[in-house]
Amino acid sequence: MPFDTTTVIPPTWSEHHRPVTEGAMSATIRLENPGESGWDPVNGSTPGTPTVLWSGLARVQQNDTQSGQADAVDQDVALTTYLVVIPKDAPQPTADVTSVVITGNAENGDPDLVGKRFTVRSVETGSLTWERDLTCELDQTNQEAS
Secondary structure, eight states, X not given: XXXXXXXXXXXXXXXXXXXXHHHTOOEEEEEEEEEEEEEETTTEEEEEEEEEEEEEEEEEEEEEEEEEEEEETTEEEEEEEEEEEEETTSOOOOTTTOEEEXXXXXXXXXXXXXXXXXXXXXXXXXXXXSEEEEEEEXXXXXXXXX
């Protein structure tokens, strides 16, 4: 460091830059955890009602470099990873439990994104946090019909 009383990155750097990242959030999302599933003798397994953890604005972008194929019950499954960025103050989702549902998008956003459901695979951490980065996975073969 050049001087004992200075730092390369000031202590308020993250707070100062939060409006920039939040200003770029143009998709509306909902974070939800699955509800308790049940059993019905006629219909079999019944899904529970999801618990909404949070809803608000986010930034969503596809990560082409990590796309891949998986095999699930002898069915090829196309998996694509996405970066979903939410405000720092949003509740922290749980990896492999929480889902991200895209509920809306800005006028200049991709309308095909609305209604997609992602699984949070990891919640990224760092020494400077002005946003919360989620690595999510989209299973393109098992989306709800629109």
